[in-house]
Amino acid sequence: MKKIGFLLVVLLLALPIVYADSHEYQAWTCPEGFEGQTLSIFNWSTYIAEDTVPNFEDACGVTVNYDIYESNEDMLARIRQGNPGYDLIVPSGGTVQRMAEEGLLIPLDLDRIPNMANVIPSFLNPAFDPDNSYSLPYQWGTLGIGYRTEAFPDGISSWEQVWNHDGSVAWIDDRQAMFGIALTILGYDPNSTDPDEINEARDYLIENGGNVVTVAGDDGQVLLERGEVDVAVEYSGDISQIMWDCECDDYAYAIPQEAGNVWFDNMAIPVDAPNPELAMVFIDYILDAKVGADLTNYIAYASPNQASIDSGFIDEEILNDPSVFPPEEQLENLFAIIDVGAEAEELYNNAWDELLIFLGQ
Amino acid sequence: MTSWLARKRESGFLLAIPTIAWLLILFVLPLVIVMIVSFMSRGRGGVAIMPFTIEHYQRSFGIFSIILWRSISLAALTTLVCLVIGYPLAFFISTRRNRLFQQVTLFLVILPFWTNFLIRTYAWRILLGDEGTINGFLLSLGVIDDPIQMLNTQFAVLVGLVYGFLPFMVLPIYASVERFNFRYVDAAHDLGANDLRTFLRVVLPLTLPGVLAGCALVFIPSVGAFVTPDLLGGTKGLMIGNLINNQFGGSGNMPLGSALSIVMMAVVMLSLVVYLLANRRDRGA
Numbered sequence: 138m139k140k141i142g143f144l145l146v147v148l149l150l151a152l153p154i155v156y157a158d159s160h161e162y163q164a165w166t167c168p169e170g171f172e173g174q175t176l177s178i179f180n181w182s183t184y185i186a187e188d189t190v191p192n193f194e195d196a197c198g199v200t201v202n203y204d205i206y207e208s209n210e211d212m213l214a215r216i217r218q219g220n221p222g223y224d225l226i227v228p229s230g231g232t233v234q235r236m237a238e239e240g241l242l243i244p245l246d247l248d249r250i251p252n253m254a255n256v257i258p259s260f261l262n263p264a265f266d267p268d269n270s271y272s273l274p275y276q277w278g279t280l281g282i283g284y285r286t287e288a289f290p291d292g293i294s295s296w297e298q299v300w301n302h303d304g305s306v307a308w309i310d311d312r313q314a315m316f317g318i319a320l321t322i323l324g325y326d327p328n329s330t331d332p333d334e335i336n337e338a339r340d341y342l343i344e345n346g347g348n349v350v351t352v353a354g355d356d357g358q359v360l361l362e363r364g365e366v367d368v369a370v371e372y373s374g375d376i377s378q379i380m381w382d383c384e385c386d387d388y389a390y391a392i393p394q395e396a397g398n399v400w401f402d403n404m405a406i407p408v409d410a411p412n413p414e415l416a417m418v419f420i421d422y423i424l425d426a427k428v429g430a431d432l433t434n435y436i437a438y439a440s441p442n443q444a445s446i447d448s449g450f451i452d453e454e455i456l457n458d459p460s461v462f463p464p465e466e467q468l469e470n471l472f473a474i475i476d477v478g479a480e481a482e483e484l485y486n487n488a489w490d491e492l493l494i495f496l497g498q
Numbered sequence: 499m500t501s502w503l504a505r506k507r508e509s510g511f512l513l514a515i516p517t518i519a520w521l522l523i524l525f526v527l528p529l530v531i532v533m534i535v536s537f538m539s540r541g542r543g544g545v546a547i548m549p550f551t552i553e554h555y556q557r558s559f560g561i562f563s564i565i566l567w568r569s570i571s572l573a574a575l576t577t578l579v580c581l582v583i584g585y586p587l588a589f590f591i592s593t594r595r596n597r598l599f600q601q602v603t604l605f606l607v608i609l610p611f612w613t614n615f616l617i618r619t620y621a622w623r624i625l626l627g628d629e630g631t632i633n634g635f636l637l638s639l640g641v642i643d644d645p646i647q648m649l650n651t652q653f654a655v656l657v658g659l660v661y662g663f664l665p666f667m668v669l670p671i672y673a674s675v676e677r678f679n680f681r682y683v684d685a686a687h688d689l690g691a692n693d694l695r696t697f698l699r700v701v702l703p704l705t706l707p708g709v710l711a712g713c714a715l716v717f718i719p720s721v722g723a724f725v726t727p728d729l730l731g732g733t734k735g736l737m738i739g740n741l742i743n744n745q746f747g748g749s750g751n752m753p754l755g756s757a758l759s760i761v762m763m764a765v766v767m768l769s770l771v772v773y774l775l776a777n778r779r780d781r782g783a
Binding site: 214239350352363479487489494 | 540541542543544545557561562564565623624627628629647649650732733734736740741744746747749750751
């Protein structure tokens with residue numbers, strides 16, 4: 138009796154608020170029945186907010202195991218050898234396609250993920266996963282140029298400035314993105330599968346890579362900070378992180394008009410996941426307006442979540458930063474990496490080895 | 499009736515079974531698998547599929563030979579530098595009269611092993627960087643006007659390898675100098691040999707087993723090193739270990755990686771044969 142009375146009071150108090158603004162944010166609640174269960178997440182390093190996981194554990198009464206990887210390749214190699222027990226992974230677009238084709242992903246039950254409605258419509262039904270059968274977007278960003286403003290007082294607006302820079306340059310160990318840039322500049326499809334075009338792009342990169350001192354894993358921003366290089370080809374968020382950390386104008390990020398890469402990371406459930414139901418609950422949780430906004434505020438990558446953007450939970454500073462959320466007209470110029478198939482994969486692999494052998498000489 | 503000798507042989511064999519099984523399962527079998535994979539074709543995601551091919555060996559001896567050669571020369575140079583630094587050091591330690599001093603210096607040689615190899619190598623990045631400790635020091639002294647590029651060069655890899663493997667040179671040389679009987683030196687002097695001649699004709703030949711063991715222990719891991727060139731070498735100091743490592747990621751080429759490993763193993767084996775021959779000639783002399 139007491140309980141019902143309490144509920145009534147709560148309802149009565151809530152009513153005017155709900156009526157006042159039908160868009161009023163309701164904190165995410167966990168569906169019943171998961172208490173005591175375990176969820177294992179396998180995500181990129183430095184790619185989640187501090188409280189994302191603890192809040193989820195509190196909301197659902199579950200335990201989360203959290204493990205990290207450095208590249209799509211690393212993750213793919215682990216899952217391919219037999220899923221060691223992960224429930225949720227965060228592959229990029231092309232990798233989602235590849236994994237789905239290889240039967241490494243479990244289809245999503247979209248009815249269990251009502252917050253899918255929060256996703257920006259243009260991010261749904263992507264070419265790499267039509268109908269979102271296997272994945273929903275996590276975060277997105279671009280690949281461009283992070284540089285020390287001291288070395289480039291007039292800024293960077295062309296890849297030529299990187300190629301011709303008299304000083305140290307770092308590229309990134311993301312073969313298809315690097316080749317995509319060269320192929321685009323040469324006037325070809327950035328996802329070309331033509332051996333001649335790929336080899337021409339390889340030669341173009343070797344020719345213009347004399348100043349490359351290292352092909353960095355995913356730590357180009359650290360090399361910039363430490364003064365080891367003046368320029369680092371890197372992912373947008375990593376550069377944004379150091380730009381904000383130093384609260385100075387020492388670093389900047391640019392995507393030249395000629396070529397740039399946009400990528401989308403997605404949540405998906407690997408085959409043989411022990412607890413796919415809870416993974417879908419987690420996907421729904423991430424797509425919540427507040428949770429998604431907190432994520433973007435912390436890791437400085439762009440949100441695919443319309444509700445997060447509209448709700449005002451994302452810091453103005455981040456929302457208005459063109460290096461995080463590139464303007465519409467710039468986005469149109471960026472290419473996305475798609476899965477090129479087994480044969481072309483080998484072409485890129487061989488060309489990348491040959492590139493590494495001759496680079497920086 | 500089994501003779502004592504035959505029984506001894508039998509029990510000797512029984513005692514060796516665990517070792518033999520260990521070697522068969524964990525060394526011979528994997529090696530055979532690597533051999534087979536190295537002749538297979540690359541499938542989706544870099545895995546090995548049929549049919550058999552020799553294309554990976556053609557590539558290994560083709561374009562990859564540049565890096566293979568660089569790895570061998572860097573490893574040889576590392577061995578040489580380790581020898582030049584390590585021999586006098588080992589000689590110094592083992593000829594101390596004070597036993598405690600000897601033990602402490604030996605302990606100091608091994609001390610770096612207490613810290614993780616990755617961290618120690620990473621520290622060199624901070625020392626060698628353009629804005630690193632060494633350049634900062636030289637700049638502040640006014641010795642140089644612009645930082646010298648040391649990081650991301652073959653020089654940095656050499657420094658890292660020498661630093662990492664020096665103890666492997668010092669310890670076996672120490673052991674063989676320790677066993678050396680210095681009355682031979684007196685004898686050589688009595689017979690009229692000067693210091694240089696005594697060293698070259700008496701001391702060096704008698705400590706050669708330690709020198710050769712040290713060289714093998716430094717050269718072999720240096721050829722296949724991949725952490726050191728990865729952290730210190732950048733594009734210019736790339737070694738074969740890095741390229742092999744790349745082949746085993748999600749979109750690499752496991753058959754190619756296997757072929758490169760086999761070629762590298764052959765190089766190491768060849769150097770071991772040289773080592774054994776030199777050792778035998780030394781014993782025969």
